[in-house]
Amino acid sequence: MRSNLRALGIGAAALLIGLFLLAVGLELAGYDAGAALAALWDGAFGSWRAFTGATLVRAVPLILIGLGFALALRGGALNIGAEGQFYAGAIAAAWVGVHAGGWPAWVALPAVALAGLAAGALWMLLPVILKLRFGVLEVITTLLLNFVAEALVSFMVQGPMQEPSGIYPQSAPIVEAARLPFLFGSRLHAGFVVALLVALALAWVFARTWWGFRLRALGEGPRAAEVSGRVRAGRMLAVALLWSGALAGLAGAFEVSGVSYALYQNLSPGYGFTAIGVALLARLRPSAIVLTGVVFAALEAGAGAMQRDAGIPAVAVYVVEGVVILVLLLGDAAARRQASRRAVPVVDGSP
Amino acid sequence: MTGRRVRAWLLVGALLGGCTAREAPAPFRVALVTPGSIADAAWNSGAFTGLNWIHDSLGVPVSHVEARTPAEQEEALRTYAEQGYNLVFGHGFEFQGPAERVSTEYPGAVFIITSGERVQGNVAPLIFRLHEASYLAGMVAGGVTKSGMIGFVGGVELPPVREASEAWVAGARAVNPQVRSRTTYLNNWDDAALGREAARALIRVGADMLHHNADAAAIGVFQAARETQGVYVFGANADQAALAPAQVLGSAVIDLPRAFLLVAREVQGGTFVPRVESFGLASGVVQYVPNHALDSLVPAALAARVRAAEDSIRQQDGP
Numbered sequence: 001m002r003s004n005l006r007a008l009g010i011g012a013a014a015l016l017i018g019l020f021l022l023a024v025g026l027e028l029a030g031y032d033a034g035a036a037l038a039a040l041w042d043g044a045f046g047s048w049r050a051f052t053g054a055t056l057v058r059a060v061p062l063i064l065i066g067l068g069f070a071l072a073l074r075g076g077a078l079n080i081g082a083e084g085q086f087y088a089g090a091i092a093a094a095w096v097g098v099h100a101g102g103w104p105a106w107v108a109l110p111a112v113a114l115a116g117l118a119a120g121a122l123w124m125l126l127p128v129i130l131k132l133r134f135g136v137l138e139v140i141t142t143l144l145l146n147f148v149a150e151a152l153v154s155f156m157v158q159g160p161m162q163e164p165s166g167i168y169p170q171s172a173p174i175v176e177a178a179r180l181p182f183l184f185g186s187r188l189h190a191g192f193v194v195a196l197l198v199a200l201a202l203a204w205v206f207a208r209t210w211w212g213f214r215l216r217a218l219g220e221g222p223r224a225a226e227v228s229g230r231v232r233a234g235r236m237l238a239v240a241l242l243w244s245g246a247l248a249g250l251a252g253a254f255e256v257s258g259v260s261y262a263l264y265q266n267l268s269p270g271y272g273f274t275a276i277g278v279a280l281l282a283r284l285r286p287s288a289i290v291l292t293g294v295v296f297a298a299l300e301a302g303a304g305a306m307q308r309d310a311g312i313p314a315v316a317v318y319v320v321e322g323v324v325i326l327v328l329l330l331g332d333a334a335a336r337r338q339a340s341r342r343a344v345p346v347v348d349g350s351p
Numbered sequence: 352m353t354g355r356r357v358r359a360w361l362l363v364g365a366l367l368g369g370c371t372a373r374e375a376p377a378p379f380r381v382a383l384v385t386p387g388s389i390a391d392a393a394w395n396s397g398a399f400t401g402l403n404w405i406h407d408s409l410g411v412p413v414s415h416v417e418a419r420t421p422a423e424q425e426e427a428l429r430t431y432a433e434q435g436y437n438l439v440f441g442h443g444f445e446f447q448g449p450a451e452r453v454s455t456e457y458p459g460a461v462f463i464i465t466s467g468e469r470v471q472g473n474v475a476p477l478i479f480r481l482h483e484a485s486y487l488a489g490m491v492a493g494g495v496t497k498s499g500m501i502g503f504v505g506g507v508e509l510p511p512v513r514e515a516s517e518a519w520v521a522g523a524r525a526v527n528p529q530v531r532s533r534t535t536y537l538n539n540w541d542d543a544a545l546g547r548e549a550a551r552a553l554i555r556v557g558a559d560m561l562h563h564n565a566d567a568a569a570i571g572v573f574q575a576a577r578e579t580q581g582v583y584v585f586g587a588n589a590d591q592a593a594l595a596p597a598q599v600l601g602s603a604v605i606d607l608p609r610a611f612l613l614v615a616r617e618v619q620g621g622t623f624v625p626r627v628e629s630f631g632l633a634s635g636v637v638q639y640v641p642n643h644a645l646d647s648l649v650p651a652a653l654a655a656r657v658r659a660a661e662d663s664i665r666q667q668d669g670p
Contacts, residue, residue: 049433054426154538158508167510168448170421259422265507265538269420304427308382308416 007283014281014327015295018320025319026312036310040317043305044298052186054301055294057259061086061251061268063195063293065275067202068247070284074206075240076219081127081142082248083272084149085120089249091156092119093256094263097174098161108177112257113194113250120249121242123149128241132234138241146272154265161263171263180258189258196290198247203286215240248272269300277325296321379619381405382431383415383440384424387540391567393588394607398442398465401611408612409619425449432457438618440465440611444509450474461618461625465607466511470625477610480631481511481587482518483664484603485562487639487657488585489522491600492560493530494653495583496523502553503534504546504572506565512536515564515587515603523560526656533558537568546571554579562603563587570594583648592642600648601641610636632661633668 023033044055065082072079079085092115100108127141154169156162161171180189206212217225218236226233255267278296282288303317381402389399399415406413414436418427424441428449431439441450441464450462454474467476492501501523503516516534523530533556535549546568550561554575561576562585563569569587573594576584584595586602610630617623630636639661641649 054430057422150538169508255422260420262421264421266420267422269423304416304418304423304430308414308427308430311415314417 007285007288010328010331011281011283011288011292014324014331015320017327018323021323022316022320026316031312032310036306036312036316039306039309039312040299040302042302042309044302046305049186050301050305052184052188054304055298056188056192058297058300059290059293060189060191060195060254060258061271062275062278062297063290064191064198064251064254065248065271066278066282066289066293067195067198067286068244069276069279070282070286070289071202071247072240072244073279074212074219074284075215075237076222077131077237077241077244078139079124079142079241079244079248080139080276081124081145081245081272082251082275083268083270084142084146085123085245085248086252086255086268086272087149087153088119088123088245089116089252090256090263090267091153091161091252092116092249093253094171094174095161097178097257097261098172100175100178103175103177105177108175109180109257112174112178113253116249116251116253116256117246118249120252121246123249124242124245128238131241132238150265153263153267157263157265163262169265173262174257178257179261180254189254191254191258194250194254195293198250199286199290206286211236274300274321277321281324281328378411379409379438380412380414380436381409381438381440381615382413382436383442384427384431384446385415385417385442386419386424386445388417388567389415391540391570392591392594393569393586394566395442397589397605397607398440398611401608402440404608404612405615409615411615411619421445421449425453428453428462429456432460432462436460438463438615441467444468444511447474447476461623463614466509468510470627473625475625476627477614478627478629479511479605479610479637480629480668481564481603481605481637482514483632483668484637484639485515485564485585485587486518486522486525486664487661488562488601488603489519489524490526490657490660491522491641491649491653492519492562492583492585493523493526494650494656495600495648496527496530496560497581498557498559499527499529500531500533500557501560501562502550502558503532504549504553504561504563504565504569505534505536506540506568507538508536512564515562519562519585522660525660526653537565539568540566542568543571543574547575550575550584551579554582559583560600561585573598583645590640592640592644596642596644599642600645601639604638604640605630606636606638631664631668633665 026033026036043050045051069079093112096112096115127138130136130141131138157169157171163170163172180191215236218233274296278292281292299317303314306312307314383398383402385395387395389395402413402415416427418424438461444466446464447467450464451471451474454462454472462474463477465477503519505512505516520532533553537545539545546565550572559582561572563572564587576582576598577595583600584598586599588605590602590604592599
């Protein structure tokens with residue numbers, strides 16, 4: 001409990017420092033920082049419409065991808081290819097959604113989501129095989145597959161999946177039945193509820209299951225875990241990574257069936273990378289990822305408002321996101337140093 | 352419920368409503384949504400200049416936002432309409448679909464789609480036949496090229512971009528039927544490094560005349576031209592001679608600010624009727640602007656031929 005509070009404190013401090021530096025930078029550049037931050041707040045939380053339609057809509061992919069990233073990293077694997085898995089999921093979901101004519105919604109919606117999950121996992125299959133068979137670092141393979149996925153989307157929307165008139169670089173729209181319903185009369189789609197459920201499920205897996213415990217053991221001390229004979233490292237890691245990819249694919253599917261209703265080239269504004277910050281800021285805790293996902297989504301939603309209402313380039317917000325991560329990493333390093341200093345006498349005392 | 356309680360609730364309602372009060376009966380306001388950075392020295396910066404002209408000439412509040420993904424683009428249009436902006440420019444072909452979806456919910460707002468496609472409700476396109484100027488650029492390129500190979504770097508393969516590319520090649524072939532051409536699409540409007548790579552690849556296969564329609568990514572095309580002897584480049588959307596004064600032979604230019612101001616005046620005055628407004632060479636909004644510092648590279652006979660073609664296109668356009 002105390003460590004939870006402390007983590008929350010460090011996270012909040014990191015965020016405040018980031019916002020403070022943004023304000024200082026804006027003042028130095030000759031902008032009105034007060035008006036900028038007010039616009040940022042308004043655009044993210046200022047109205048019910050902004051909160052649901054701008055902030056929470058962006059939070060859905062960030063939460064889902066963040067959860068997947070946390071799942072893999074708990075087992076010690078870094079999946080930085082969520083952007084690619086997102087696009088793989090989006091392609092599959094759009095394909096199913098376009099061809100779901102005549103299906104009832106209760107068939108079409110799960111089919112679209114499953115297509116996204118499966119495609120995301122499939123996109124992760126090659127890195128998993130390469131890692132287990134040849135020890136190729138998943139950091140490299142997942143990252144490189146991002147570029148392949150982006151190229152694949154470009155090919156799809158200009159080739160096999162291009163809309164019938166053949167003019168626009170986009171797919172045909174998905175059928176009505178494959179579109180996620182909106183919540184509370186806003187533009188927030190039902191994918192948000194699924195994201196919350198996934199967070200709950202993962203929290204349970206991490207905290208209450210034998211599998212979650214072994215995964216963590218594997219992540220924190222792979223050698224020890226394996227030597228103990230209780231952990232089949234390769235298989236656990238494969239499962240964690242595949243689910244990680246699947247969740248990013250699901251995020252892509254929801255973006256198509258809840259927001260854009262068609263496949264486009266630049267569907268993601270970099271969710272796959274922003275979500276890494278989301279997961280790190282939450283220290284890989286599923287419940288906290290929901291919170292930090294909303295915070296980062298609010299920053300990005302507010303960025304648009306800042307440009308609209310105060311004339312400040314939206315990219316300024318990336319400064320905040322960057323500073324938050326830096327402060328966290330520094331805080332972690334400091335904490336670890338403290339801990340190791342305290343641990344020294346114990347080691348000395350043992351024979 | 353007692354009367355007093357009702358009044359108390361009304362008061363709370365009024366206070367809550369207070370935050371949105373500025374959105375109610377507002378003055379005439381104009382907004383612009385660009386698909387990329389306004390630091391591209393061409394397509395988006397021209398629109399932003401147009402917005403500033405509207406602000407200065409009409410004395411009305413204006414606002415701008417950049418929106419890259421389809422979701423953000425629709426959201427930006429919707430937000431402006433929701434805030435009560437009377438005129439919203441969606442700066443590019445890709446805004447046509449989102450604007451049609453949003454406009455049904457906000458019949459009070461006028462949406463102008465630059466390079467748009469068709470009229471639907473209060474959505475109207477502002478079409479620039481930039482390809483007419485790209486054709487003239489192609490003629491110059493076809494006459495000046497030594498290698499007989501010309502290259503085009505496009506951002507995304509949207510219809511207006513494809514038209515510009517085809518006109519550029521047609522212009523070159525009109526002068527020299529033997530000209531070969533290569534076209535590259537970046538699938539991107541912002542990545543100058545990618546633009547540079549694409550231009551270098553075209554140069555490597557022998558292209559010595561380059562033209563583009565790639566917004567900020569084209570900055571890299573000019574870089575590549577500056578780095579290679581004997582390669583010349585033609586700007587697009589704005590007079591881009593300043594980006595490489597010794598390499599830019601001319602530019603296919605759209606006078607975006609003028610077109611923006613024309614439309615804004617009409618909408619403000621209440622005389623605007625949704626229609627397809629199309630500007631070509633005849634209107635003066637689209638022009639081919641030669642870089643006179645390099646006039647010596649263009650033979651007089653070729654220059655005369657280009658001028659003649661320009662006149663005939665103008666006459667076909669009508670008044």
